[in-house]
Amino acid sequence: MSQSIELIQNRLLYRGRKFDFAVDRLRLPNGIEGDWEYIKHPGGALAVPITPDGKLVLVNQYRFTLGARILEFPAGTIEAKETPDQTISRELEEETGYRSSQWRFLGKFALAPGYSDEYIYFFLAEGLEKLEQPPAQDEDEDIDVVLMTKQELEQEILKSEKVDAKTITAFYLAKPFLG
Amino acid sequence: MSQSIELIQNRLLYRGRKFDFAVDRLRLPNGIEGDWEYIKHPGGALAVPITPDGKLVLVNQYRFTLGARILEFPAGTIEAKETPDQTISRELEEETGYRSSQWRFLGKFALAPGYSDEYIYFFLAEGLEKLEQPPAQDEDEDIDVVLMTKQELEQEILKSEKVDAKTITAFYLAKPFLG
Numbered sequence: 135m136s137q138s139i140e141l142i143q144n145r146l147l148y149r150g151r152k153f154d155f156a157v158d159r160l161r162l163p164n165g166i167e168g169d170w171e172y173i174k175h176p177g178g179a180l181a182v183p184i185t186p187d188g189k190l191v192l193v194n195q196y197r198f199t200l201g202a203r204i205l206e207f208p209a210g211t212i213e214a215k216e217t218p219d220q221t222i223s224r225e226l227e228e229e230t231g232y233r234s235s236q237w238r239f240l241g242k243f244a245l246a247p248g249y250s251d252e253y254i255y256f257f258l259a260e261g262l263e264k265l266e267q268p269p270a271q272d273e274d275e276d277i278d279v280v281l282m283t284k285q286e287l288e289q290e291i292l293k294s295e296k297v298d299a300k301t302i303t304a305f306y307l308a309k310p311f312l313g
Numbered sequence: 314m315s316q317s318i319e320l321i322q323n324r325l326l327y328r329g330r331k332f333d334f335a336v337d338r339l340r341l342p343n344g345i346e347g348d349w350e351y352i353k354h355p356g357g358a359l360a361v362p363i364t365p366d367g368k369l370v371l372v373n374q375y376r377f378t379l380g381a382r383i384l385e386f387p388a389g390t391i392e393a394k395e396t397p398d399q400t401i402s403r404e405l406e407e408e409t410g411y412r413s414s415q416w417r418f419l420g421k422f423a424l425a426p427g428y429s430d431e432y433i434y435f436f437l438a439e440g441l442e443k444l445e446q447p448p449a450q451d452e453d454e455d456i457d458v459v460l461m462t463k464q465e466l467e468q469e470i471l472k473s474e475k476v477d478a479k480t481i482t483a484f485y486l487a488k489p490f491l492g
Contacts, residue, residue, distance in 0.1 A: 139377060147327050148334065150350040153428065155327065155334045160377060166452050171329040172378045173352065173428060197426040198318060198339060199351045204426050211427075244477045246425045247376040247383050248390075249332065249352060254478075274341060274349070292486065298423045299433075299478040306485045307471065 138163045147171075152211040153252075175252035178245070179222035180209035180300060182308040183232060183259040189281040191262065192301070193229050196276040205280065205290060205297045207304055209254070218255035226259060230279050231268030236261035240311065243303055256304045258311050284312055317342045326350075331390040332431075354431035357424070358401035359388035359479060361487040362411060362438040368460040370441065371480070372408050375455040384459065384469060384476045386483055388433070397434035405438060409458050410447030415440035419490065422482055435483045437490050463491055 143159040153175040161167045183191040190207075197204050210225035212218055219237060227233055238258040245252045271277060282290070287305060291297045322338040332354040340346045362370040369386075376383050389404035391397055398416060406412055417437040424431045450456060461469070466484060470476045 139375075148336070148350065151348070153350075155350065157327070158377065162453060164452065168453065169330070170377060170453070171327065171332075171334065175428075178427075196318075197423075198337065198349060199426050199428070199430040200423060200432075204423055206426075242474055243481065244376075244379060244383055246429065246431075246479070247378050247385075247477050248357075249354075249378070249429070250425065251378040252425075253379075274345070274347065292489070295420055295422060298426050299482040300425070302422065302482040302485060303478040306481060310471070 142167065146174075152176075153250075171249070173250040173252070175211070175250050176214075177212045177218065178209055178252055178254040178300075179212060179218040179225065180207050180254050180256040180304050181222050181226045181234070181259040182207055182240075182256065182304055182312075183226060183230065183234060183262055184312060185262050185281065186260075188313070189283060190287055190305075191230050191232055192280045192282060192287070194278040194280050203296070205294070205301065207256075207301045209300065219257065222255075222257050222259075227265060228269050228271055229275070229277055231265050232259075232262045233265055234259035234262050238311070240308055243307070245300055254300055254304075256307065258308055284309070321346065325353075331355075332429075350428070352429040352431070354390070354429050355393075356391045356397065357388055357431055357433040357479075358391060358397040358404065359386050359433050359435040359483050360401050360405045360413070360438040361386055361419075361435065361483055361491075362405060362409065362413060362441055363491060364441050364460065365439075367492070368462060369466055369484075370409050370411055371459045371461060371466070373457040373459050382475070384473070384480065386435075386480045388479065398436065401434075401436050401438075406444060407448050407450055408454070408456055410444050411438075411441045412444055413438035413441050417490070419487055422486070424479055433479055433483075435486065437487055463488070 140161040319340040
């Protein structure tokens with residue numbers, strides 16, 4: 135079936151600040167036609183930052199979608215003309231005030247393929263130094279920086295329900311590289 | 314800041330088959346006003362199904378958003394008047410042809426809080442039996458059932474980039490219960 139799905143029409147419903155809403159009208163091989171809606175996303179980039187003394191750097195961030203704070207690795211949407219590594223070095227500085235001199239690309243994963251085409255590109259960030267003059271956070275972000283050991287983060291992941299899927303995914307994918 | 318975000322307007326942009334697109338106009342404590350778009354989602358439910366001989370049951374599913382097949386745990390959107398446990402026992406049968414007689418609720422996690430209010434409720438499903446007459450799959454689904462050991466799934470997770478974030482998250486959160 136995947137060979138022969140026919141795209142009849144692609145409609146842009148809404149152009150958002152970081153991603154768009156779209157609807158594809160598809161004809162399936164069984165003849166059924168319908169609309170499938172999804173987010174058209176430019177992709178995301180995420181850092182698993184670790185300090186020289188083995189602390190992971192996370193952000194405790196207010197999310198209006200949930201009306202709650204979520205514990206996350208620093209991450210952001212890839213902007214126009216950016217590559218994923220440019221996005222994440224910018225986001226790491228903006229969100230945490232740390233700069234990394236040692237980046238390692240670890241891979242990518244699909245975040246929510248039921249309704250988004252986003253892949254997240256994730257990186258190990260070592261050689262961290264705290265900036266004396268960190269760049270301003272995005273005006274719409276409300277972020278506290280949190281340092282945790284691997285063991286402390288794993289406790290939060292297993293117990294708290296306050297860590298999101300991208301962060302849990304990236305933690306376990308990066309774990310073999312965390313020493 | 315999280316205490317005093319003011320919701321000025323909530324607009325429904327599009328009513329989809331399983332979720333809606335919405336835009337909130339918010340006023341931040343720093344006085345800035347803007348639109349933030351997101352998916353309004355009824356929530357999802359996911360099973361980590363394990364057979365009596367220790368095989369995990371997954372689905373290899375075509376996703377039109379990615380134009381690719383992704384390896385996933387059985388999961389679905391909570392429909393009107395369903396509870397998460399009703400959703401997942403229905404989805405497990407539809408997607409895999411297995412029925413579980415032994416469910417255990419393990420928790421919930423936020424899937425994509427940057428653009429969706431979805432939480433996924435996830436369950437360990439044991440006591441599996443293959444149905445002789447499985448229900449029909451959804452007409453828009455293109456699914457192959459795959460059985461794997463824990464070790465085989467972990468290899469796929471670490472190497473393939475074909476496993477999505479909800480599946481990786483649920484696998485590691487369920488691992489302490491998999492024996």
